[in-house]
Amino acid sequence: xxxxxxxxxxxxxxxxxxxxxxxxxxxxxxxxxxxxxxxxxxxxxxxxxxxxxxxxxxxxxxxxxxxxxxxxxxxxxxxxxxxxxxxxxxxxxxxxxxxxxxxxxxxxxxxxxxxxxxxxxxxxxxxxxxxxxxxxxxxxxxxxxxxxxxxxxxxxxxxxxxxxxxxxxxxxxxxxxxxxxxxxxxxxxxxxxxxxxxxxxxxxxxxxxxxxxxxxxxxxxxxxxxxxxxxxxxxxxxxxxxxxxxxxxxxxxxxxxxxxxxxxxxxxxxxxxxxxxxxxxxxxxxxxxxxxxxxxxxxxxxxxxxxxxxxxxxxxxxxxxxxxxxxxxxxxxxxxxxxxxxxx
Amino acid sequence: xxxxxxxxxxxxxxxxxxxxxxxxxxxxxxxxxxxxxxxxxxxxxxxxxxxxxxxxxxxxxxxxxxxxxxxxxxxxxxxxxxxxxxxxxxxxxxxxxxxxxxxxxxxxxxxxxxxxxxxxxxxxxxxxxxxxxxxxxxxxxxxxxxxxxxxxxxxxxxxxxxxxxxxxxxxxxxxxxxxxxxxxxxxxxxxxxxxxxxxxxxxxxxxxxxxxxxxxxxxxxxxxxxxxxxxxxxxxxxxxxxxxxxxxxxxxxxxxxxxxxxxxxxxxxxxxxxxxxxxxxxxxxxxxxxxxxxxxxxxxxxxxxxxxxxxxxxxxxxxxxx
Numbered sequence: 314x315x316x317x318x319x320x321x322x323x324x325x326x327x328x329x330x331x332x333x334x335x336x337x338x339x340x341x342x343x344x345x346x347x348x349x350x351x352x353x354x355x356x357x358x359x360x361x362x363x364x365x366x367x368x369x370x371x372x373x374x375x376x377x378x379x380x381x382x383x384x385x386x387x388x389x390x391x392x393x394x395x396x397x398x399x400x401x402x403x404x405x406x407x408x409x410x411x412x413x414x415x416x417x418x419x420x421x422x423x424x425x426x427x428x429x430x431x432x433x434x435x436x437x438x439x440x441x442x443x444x445x446x447x448x449x450x451x452x453x454x455x456x457x458x459x460x461x462x463x464x465x466x467x468x469x470x471x472x473x474x475x476x477x478x479x480x481x482x483x484x485x486x487x488x489x490x491x492x493x494x495x496x497x498x499x500x501x502x503x504x505x506x507x508x509x510x511x512x513x514x515x516x517x518x519x520x521x522x523x524x525x526x527x528x529x530x531x532x533x534x535x536x537x538x539x540x541x542x543x544x545x546x547x548x549x550x551x552x553x554x555x556x557x558x559x560x561x562x563x564x565x566x567x568x569x570x571x572x573x574x575x576x577x578x579x580x581x582x583x584x585x586x587x588x589x590x591x592x593x594x595x596x597x598x599x600x601x602x603x604x605x606x607x608x609x610x611x612x613x614x615x616x617x618x619x620x621x622x623x624x625x626x627x628x629x630x631x632x633x634x635x636x637x638x639x640x641x642x643x644x645x646x647x648x649x650x651x652x653x654x655x656x657x
Numbered sequence: 658x659x660x661x662x663x664x665x666x667x668x669x670x671x672x673x674x675x676x677x678x679x680x681x682x683x684x685x686x687x688x689x690x691x692x693x694x695x696x697x698x699x700x701x702x703x704x705x706x707x708x709x710x711x712x713x714x715x716x717x718x719x720x721x722x723x724x725x726x727x728x729x730x731x732x733x734x735x736x737x738x739x740x741x742x743x744x745x746x747x748x749x750x751x752x753x754x755x756x757x758x759x760x761x762x763x764x765x766x767x768x769x770x771x772x773x774x775x776x777x778x779x780x781x782x783x784x785x786x787x788x789x790x791x792x793x794x795x796x797x798x799x800x801x802x803x804x805x806x807x808x809x810x811x812x813x814x815x816x817x818x819x820x821x822x823x824x825x826x827x828x829x830x831x832x833x834x835x836x837x838x839x840x841x842x843x844x845x846x847x848x849x850x851x852x853x854x855x856x857x858x859x860x861x862x863x864x865x866x867x868x869x870x871x872x873x874x875x876x877x878x879x880x881x882x883x884x885x886x887x888x889x890x891x892x893x894x895x896x897x898x899x900x901x902x903x904x905x906x907x908x909x910x911x912x913x914x915x916x917x918x919x920x921x922x923x924x925x926x927x928x929x930x931x932x933x934x935x936x937x938x939x940x941x942x943x944x945x946x947x948x949x950x951x952x953x954x955x956x957x958x959x960x961x962x963x964x965x966x967x968x969x970x971x972x973x974x975x976x977x978x979x
Contacts, residue, residue, distance in 0.1 A: 363845040478934050508708035509872065510950075513916035513930045535846055538875075538917055579850035581875040583902070583917045589857070590850035590879075596815050597845070 324351040331389035342600040346553035357530035359544035367553040415490035419502040421482035425474040432470030438492040480511035552608035664696040669728035691890040702867040704881030712890040751781035754827035758839035760819035764811040771807030796825040817848035889946035
């Protein structure tokens with residue numbers, strides 16, 4: 314590990330053992346339960362999972378936007394360019410939001426304020442963070458709008474969101490997000506509300522923006538097709554935990570966690586047809602009432618006794634491939650044992 | 658497959674656009690559905706796919722008698738829906754049912770599951786209480802729910818279970834055709850596949866026909882026997898599902914399918930991404946509705962509206978290239 318860190322540059326973002334809990338009348342909900350991952354500059358990581366798995370809460374925790382008072386970041390570290398965002402003042406945090414880390418949400422209609430002009434909304438992050446002088450503000454806003462392919466941007470600065478189509482609105486949201494030149498962009502299902510052909514246009518644009526400005530992206534989704542288009546690596550989440558981290562190629566070719574495997578088999582895909590889906594029985598657990606041991610064990614076809622009592626640790630099973638599953642933990646031990654026998 | 662159950666013949670639906678509140682004049686028409694023809698056989702699923710505003714939901718609403726066509730006609734077992742009345746109409750209403758996208762809003766939160774599922778039986782079949790109860794227990798079992806759930810309220814169920822309840826209600830009257838309007842769009846991935854499996858099982862067991870309305874090509878691929886692709890109110894391509902997905906002909910179908918494939922980042926350069934957006938249906942472009950976005954458009958496409966022609970057995974395309 315040490316030799317690795319001396320040769321490769323420090324990661325842009327390092328999340329260590331992040332825990333965000335919700336304290337409500339129905340008990341303690343472990344929405345994010347010990348999440349760790351790293352993200353390099355220019356890299357895009359997908360957070361894949363079903364609703365309630367903690368993928369959105371993970372990203373809100375990074376920006377310290379967890380809904381209060383019920384939600385609280387209980388422990389962990391969010392090291393962004395070496396600085397722990399969970400330990401800095403709220404004032405400093407405001408300088409990070411929008412300037413260094415920006416976010417795009419699912420529904421552009423609720424992200425944009427209907428009573429402010431498009432120009433004003435794209436200009437806001439530039440003003441707040443004092444990125445450009447006032448005299449050059451509108452020139453910069455037009456440039457940003459043309460960057461996200463809004464035709465004739467100068468003539469549309471005074472338009473309101475309702476005058477734009479869904480795809481254009483989401484591109485405007487993209488322009489506000491990248492306005493202040495962030496290093497990290499968190500995109501939470503930005504294409505869900507868009508039509509398929511518009512999705513394809515949007516993803517292509519996002520990829521171009523990423524290449525041009527060496528942006529890092531955390532892309533939150535439940536959709537495999539969009540994930541494959543935008544991400545280098547994937548973290549699969551289930552019940553508040555990352556159960557597997559791997560490259561996108563590995564995701565489609567050699568998923569190791571039974572949940573990842575089942576998810577891939579149960580998702581209707583365009584590139585192959587099956588007569589019947591090998592569906593996962595039951596529903597994802599509620600974070601307020603998690604089973605002991607591995608949270609997937611009650612639905613897992615390969616569950617063993619240990620899975621129902623102890624939570625599996627993350628095990629490295631290949632380059633850039635980590636999995637939290639007792640099946641692979643066992644392999645690891647066996648191969649170790651086999652290795653030591655050989656040595657003897 | 659059994660003979661044709663439902664047939665649409667050159668069906669159109671135009672909505673008037675008015676201006677002003679009282680003395681409002683008609684300022685134009687929205688061409689929601691234009692000259693659409695299709696048929697659904699017994700035991701068959703027809704997938705109607707397209708993006709928002711393409712007219713697929715309006716078509717479904719006409720099948721459900723929620724809208725009247727402004728042109729053409731719909732026929733059920735050879736009888737025109739417009740000419741049906743009295744007992745025929747009642748029979749139609751009870752054998753053609755619907756399941757909508759969001760079970761949260763399609764199930765009344767103040768009614769018990771038993772009453773929700775039993776309501777069409779009382780309304781359409783006029784069954785006595787006890788027979789209703791028995792039938793409710795039967796259809797709940799059909800959708801793999803416990804008969805005891807009849808006493809509970811919708812909020813006590815998960816999204817997948819609620820969609821099963823909606824499906825049970827659609828089945829209750831021994832329906833033969835179910836309109837599925839985005840039946841799995843609001844469900845999580847692992848639940849989605851359970852419902853798709855269930856829909857297939859029910860079709861096999863009861864010989865049901867489905868009209869599947871969806872924007873999700875992957876879902877349509879797995880459920881449909883035949884697929885009709887709609888764009889700007891018209892069917893632009895229709896084929897057997899396997900043939901359509903293996904070799905889409907219309908440039909719009911090609912773009913749709915390409916956009917839904919899990920292509921690796923970096924490989925996207927050879928993929929077909931169509932530019933622009935769907936035009937305003939109040940002011941559709943001349944000629945082929947897709948020509949402003951089509952990468953293969955020819956001069957002719959801007960003038961001539963291509964007809965939906967049979968280019969191979971059971972394969973229709975509306976494009977000048979074929």
